[in-house]
Amino acid sequence: MGKTQSKLFSSKNVKFDTQGNEVAINASTTGTAPRRNSSAREGSVTTPQGSRRFGSFAGKFVLQYVDGQSRPRPPVEDFDGQNENQLRSGAARMRQELDSIYKAVAIMNQLALELDINKAVDNVRDVVLELLHCERVTLFMVDSQQKELRARVSNPNEVFEMIRIPFGVGIAGRVAETGTSMNIMDAYHCDLFNPSIDKKTGFTTRNILCCPISDMSGNHVAVIQALNKKDGYFTTGDEANLELFGVHLGNTLSKSRFHTTALAEKQRMGKLYEAFRHINTAGTTLDQLVSIILRAVHQLVYAERSMLLFVDQARDHLWTKWFRGTALDNKDISMVVKLNESNLLTRVAQTNEGICQHNVLTGEVASVIGSVMGIQSAKSVLIQPILDVRNGKCLAMVCAMDKSEQIENAFFSDPNFNSGDQNAIAVFAMEVATILSERSLEISFASALSTVTATGGSAAAGDLDQVLEAQLMSYVGNEDIESIASSISRSLSNKRSPSHSTRCSMEQSPGDAPQLVAQSLSASLSQQKPSPKKEAQRLALNREQLRRWDLDICAYTTEDLLKLVYDIFADSGVVEHFHLDERKLMSFIAAVCSHYHANPYHNFCHVVYVLHGCYMIMMTTEANKCLTRVDQLVLLISALCHDIDHDGHTNSFHINTNSPLAQRYNDLSVMENHHCAITFAILAKRDCSLLDHLDKPLRQEIRRLIIAGILATDMTFHFSLTTDFKNHSNFSIEKEDERLLLVKSILHAADISNPVRTFIVNCNMSHRVHNEFRLQVSEERKLGITPMLHMDAKDERVQCQLESNFIDFVVTPLWEHMALRFPGLQVCLDQIRANRDAYKQLAERTPTAIAAAMKRALANPKTADAASIQAWALQCEQEELQAVAATIKLPNSATSAGSAAAEPAATTAPAPEQVLPASGPGSVPSTGGVGERERGAGEAELASVSRASTQKSLNGGSSRASSLDATSSSVVSSGGIRLAQGDEA
Template sequence: MNTSKFNLGRRGTKTQIPSLVNRPQSRFDPGLHNFVVTHSPRVSLPANTKRPQTSSSISQQQQFIQSRSESDHHKNHANSTSPVNLYGAINNNVNSDQIIKQNDANANNNGSNHHGHHRVSNFEKGKPHSTPGVTKFAIQSSSSFKHNLNGINHNYDQSLDIFLGKASALPLHAALEQFFRQHFEAKMAIVWQEIPHLQLLYSSSFNITLSHSSGLVGYSFVSRGILKAFNPSDHPAYDQTVDEKFCSPNSPVVIFPLFDYRNNISYVIEIIRSTHSKEFTDVDESFIEWFARKFRVLSQWLKIEKSIDPLLSDIMQLMRRDKFLPVVRAKIAGFFDCRSSDIFKYDKKANKIIQYGETIETIDTSNAGIVGDSLLREQMVNVVRTKLNNNYCPDVDKFDEPMLSLPVSDSDGQTVYSIVLRGPNRSAVFTKDDEDLLKKAAPFILLGFTNSDTFSVIDDEYQNSRNEREGLAALLEVVEVISSQLNTKKLTELIMEKGRSLTNADRCSLLVVNETRDRLITSFHKGLENCIDIPINKGIAGKTVMEGKALNIADVYETEFFDSSTDMETGYRTKSILSVPIYNHLSEIIGVTEMVNKLNDKPFTQFDMKLIQIYNVFCGISLENAKLYQESLELSHNLRSFFDTAFTMSKSKLSLQRVLAEILMNAKNSIHAEHATILLIDEAAGVFSSFFSSLDHYPQTFPITTGIAGQCVKTRKGIISNDVYSNQFFYRGIDNFTNYKTHSLVATPILSSDGAILGVTEITNKTSGSFTKKDMKTLQAFSTFASIAIENARLKNIVEFGDSEIEMKKYIGKSELSSTSIPTNLQLTDAQKLTVTSLNCFAVDFQGILHFKELFYFFNLFKLLETFEIPNESFFKFCFTISGTYNDVPYHNWTHACDVTQYVTYEIITAGLTNIFTANEIFGLMTAAICHDANHRGFNNIYNVKAQTPFGILFKDLSVMEMHHITVAIPIITRDDINLFHSLDSNETKNMWSLFISLILATDMAHHFELVKKGQGILDEGSFSFDIPENRLLGLQLVLKVADISNVSRPFDIANKWCDILCKEFFRQGDLEKESGIGLTSPLNDRENNDKPKSQIGFYNFICLPLYHVLAGIFPPLQVNVDSVKSNLEVWKSMVPPASPS
């Protein structure tokens, strides 16, 4: 089992505890009640010292511990040697006399006579002191002390035997705690395991943690020495919040570290006696030092590591990744006794991270949380609480809990995996044991993971290869049929027979939609004497046509829509049916194939369905375009690409991007080229848009006249160039941009069914040889597929959104759709802007798209699109849709709506109404101006009521046409893809609709005199206060009413033209009134007896001037319009011939 491809610890942990080799260590002097510091340097094992090999088996470790215990008990101490150890240059088996001599020598060398102790008088002030030359703890040199040591030393080996016995039966921390508690007759012994990555010490027994510098335990850890205290609370490092939980005052305590064979601290031991018990002596300390030396030598064999064999037995089984992941995640979580586990993969080249958890998700490297940080730095991360980490991301790191992430680099260095453990079930943190065990298991886990990946790929390739081989064989036979048979009926019969054979069906039928698209007729059948002719919505075939999807039915008699009449007529028993629709190039269903009764008495499979869908594509092609089959014959060596393309296009739910990408890649592979690109034309921006390219970093857009693609559009012909750098039309900028060298190129236009150029397909750099005319024909065939796909997508858009989608693409680029700034192609010229903001504007001159440009300019002028967050796409659709409701009548048409909106804009600017009314009010006024005559039929309210038109009956006692205009406008304004008022809150929306409706209702001439009288009455009473809501509404209503009859205030030549247009509509209504016999509703409608000057004089005097006077009284700057009306009135008066003398 090769796990060398994975590298653990590729980078070392950056945060390490500083070496404290020269830091003094403390001992407690029971005589002086002071703390004594002894120097315990860190010393490594000699280079020539051989360490026993680590055993991977628990039983082997237990045997070793037992044998070691027995050998130590019978060992000749005088002849044994040991490497230099933690507490000084003393061999493992020295006797008490040697200890005394060594320490007497140290004492004499240091000139100390304080009963063998080294005092530090200023230690309590936090200033440790060490005496030069002191390399070992100080021991009393009295003869009695020597005698005691001699007596005790003989029991050390027996104590070691006791400890080893416990270590073989218990976890190491439990063995240590039990051993020291019994040996020292202590109340409690606590083992604190060091967790370097967390900078913490952890007690398994109490499931708690301490920082490296917390309290007495932390002091012993940092000083790397023995801390002995009779009264712990007197020690300067005593921390009540930490130490009081275990060390009550007057409870003797001794704390010391245990080092492993690498001279790293593995554990800190805290031994506590009951209150007022005897203190720990120097003899105890000597035993501790002796035990520490033994522990360091034996440390690599003492801990019985958990075997990973049970885990390996599951994860090394070969299976697909979708089956492997749930199994291995559960096994890892169970093995490490944690809540859950995940696997992450970081691909450096692609710069992406994939999480293999309950689901497989791709994660942004910039927001990948703690796991991402571990992967990017390739360092193990162990955290106590995820939310306290600076890199925490809730989507990746999940709950606030301990987490351990171990990164493992692949041998190529381009992929980094991480195994993540979350939420230990029985401990507060993940310990160093967990870290070590995970490091040991990780290469095997990831080997199993990569094996499952490889197996999945191989299995997929095998299945796909088998399907492709079968499909390709079938297609090759279709090619033979096409080459030898031009009769469509016989051709289809042979194709369907092969399909029946491949699906192992008993019978098959082809039902074709008739020309009137109301019936289905069998053009090929087996087992029937006569053709079947059924309604298009009958039976399973009918359901297939109506729903436009394939049906795979295991038992047709369990379905309510199966037509059993054929079975009854023929005596044949139908059980299973595979019914698949056939589409033409317009995505219209032209027929249905039915495979009947699979011969093995099983239902048809998913592969059967896919295969018949592919065949039906070719059936549709043969029925709709025989020429395409002939071209397919000439390109027989490329049929595998056509197979893939047809299969892709049969998936109606695929996006246009996916379909074109599949078509393009099939073309590239078929022609044997390096790269391929589809460029679509953006008519609005006048550029090519790189819809899809196999080249990285291809420009998003470039001018439509650029390069060979531009020449292709210009000539409408395909182009072959096998030396592009000698071609005058080749654009080298793309090569510079992509850092790719183009040598040869073939390009062909993508033509729609009506001959319009939709874009260009380009194939670059043939892998061998040069591009030929045959390659051009192949590319043209694929371009035909692309054209069909594009047109189908556009047809779907038209069905969903209407013609506005097509029109909008002409004037608004993709990047401008979501903007609120005026699109480039909808900008007015400076001269046009001056015209549309003045009185001298004749709306008839602004036809077609110019009206749209006007409206975009008006709404942008008052910042309505920006303020109310209306993107260009929504506003264009609103203008397009509302304009479509206006009828082609002489006067009350779309031009009149834009004319009224232009005059409202002129009034707002002239009177400074933006300083008086709110943005909401201006927005409502402008919107009402656009919609105020929506779907006007050219007849006034009197006619509708009198002629009893549907509108007249429906709104008889109301403002007939105005109510109709409102009911037409509301659904358009609220349509999901328009929704002009979407940015308003509920209260604002209610007020906006109230304003909108009130403004349009005010345009009813039936309310004219009432509104004028109301306004004049307020003016007669004094000033017109805009603080009164009713006055504000009245002011807005009058502004719109004046705009509705604004023609009378424009320069006379414009006013006269509008008069003629209005008369046409009056005469049109008058003619109908005469024909229907209801009589003329107004003298102005009489074509034969029309006196234009007189009618205008009356209109000006009785209707217009009173209204204009009131509005000028409210908004004085609009007095200029009153003057203009009066000026025009004088011209009309001058046209009236003088009265003849009576």
């Protein structure tokens, strides 16, 4: 300022008379090219505006806009310097301008002390009004990050509102973009001027002076726009004066902006503290906690809409039922988002990194959000993950959409979410993570009980009907398909019950229609309530199929399994006896199905096997005479729910990792206690309340028995339960303790009844068990936990040995006593022993041969049985031996023997698919060899040669060593086929 001020007041540039009036101004100080007056002294000029030339910068060049074109301002008219009146008038104007400057300086002194940004802006406007003698002044604050100007203006109703102008738009936008002043002498002839504003406000703009305002660092902080000079046009002197005060105005605005920003952050920290205090309040429910979290999100970032979504890793989706937003208040809205979808929510869940984006379609956030929230786009979206403090996985996420209009009226607020908002939410998420991690069990309950529709919101009934009609063709014929589809679409739109859950976690065969349609169809069919006569006829037709131990449940679709479960309940007689509501029963079955996850073994397929086993024991033996109707209902419900919400881990894993479930249940039957809790939570749901119509004492008794039955499936009770069952020679229906022991024993026997099934089913379920074991072993090794030996089978040969031992030491003792008490189960005991023998024989083959045979069997379950699997393993082993013989150079005698042994295999071995017909329930494969009696002399010779060769290979000894030279040894040791993999097993 000092340097500029010295130029303005230098006596070298201005001359005064004895009365202090201006006489002349040196021509070198003017910014125009005025004409010379011959009466004036050489080298000076005079202007009719006198003091208006005071304060002009040397070399300043001002443009005027006429007819949309810029051109130099025309020179001012000369005046007679000897005219005393003009001199006095010029001096008076100079004094007036000096007075204005003094007033402006006084206001500046007050302005320097002002920290409130709104008052500071008003003071700046007052300074400019006084300095430039104009009718109006607008101050635009510069937002360099958003590249826009912001101004607070009053509308015709005298209500202030915030306007935003992008850089480069209009006169002010052009000044902000270029950083140069613009002096418009005729606004309506300037292409950048927008006359519609005058029409809207009723104000007439004649001329405009628009200048950038910078702080002491040279950063543009504002743009001043002055309208309508009261006594003519804006001059270069006005520009100079504005530039003189501009730095001080810029510094004042920067200081106020810094203060406002600091105050806003202080307030935000206070809100963070309050949020931390509230979310740590003891005793709040999950609903209350989520409400506090969403309220805090609104206060921290002024989110117009927000939601908290939880990540359900087991079900592979995000879910929520909590929203905050004016349009969503007091609405019961539920939503689920599959983690295999491509959207912003899924990206955050997978990367654990927050996202802040502007101008986003709701479909990019998640496909269901548009229909749920009633909007199609958002100005900005902020998504922040909440990571579990125990393992670093994404536990939940906060999604905020659009800043509220209320905050947008502030000068320095961002209309969109910015890095400051993202940092605030990130800090908040760290505290929330601690709280949610401590309540993970409660969250898992809420997740398990969440009832959501497939679309996550409403859908047009007509469109949904068309989709369902197309899908239903795979389940029913053309008859009544339209009415069924309409019924399902109505139930989906109304979100009636858990029967419309979006998933049923189990392995399905390819080509199945969507699970949602299957489950909804089940509910729809149950709602049609067929006549008792037709229902009895349908059950009579299905009863023969139901009461077979060789039922291949693995081949069933989800829809078939749901119908099968319903038929078991109906055929047992408990539905009729207890007058169970059929709709509630179907809803209950579908809800239970939806809470079994996609584990390799502990899924809905396994539980239907167990339920079917209980049904078979109860309905095909004398056991039903020892059980009351209450016991039968308890047995069926317990069987259906005994592994519900299983996460694929054993109790020991939960105990060793000190999981929330282990903490909740004090390391006692951890998963079994959890299964009980989820069972009764579902039964408490309105649409699944099967037992609500029963008397309270009866409901309490059923609850007690179900808990006892499910807890008895804990394998730690196996030997004590087997002993107790063995010590009871008879079971009396009159004794409650004996009936309860029988219920426990039947349920546990069915839970370990895989060896009761055909060998191919047994192999299939065994394969799934070991796959689930491998997943846990992998996790345990990452956590530094030593896996249990029986869970860490290194190859298929060891698996066969483990299965054989499991049958001998676990399954057979219990089922032997079951067959003694109920002779109708002798066929099951025979199958158990046959499967045990088959595993023992299969364990004699090489691991690679067993693996190849199993793979082929599982791919062709309808043609596979114990004998064919043995034959396939034998064939694979022979192919291995021939490959070794071709690779390793053997002595002539060994080569001849190998050729002699290989030739019958090529000429007499039958196709594996033609070995034997599939064995039925109770059939016992030959235990004296692999099909010697059935296949004839040629195959017997093949089998004997194979065994002899394999035995030599596996035993390793001098005979094999003498037959292999140094070359063959090097080939074997350098990566050839290892035939002795199972020796140490």
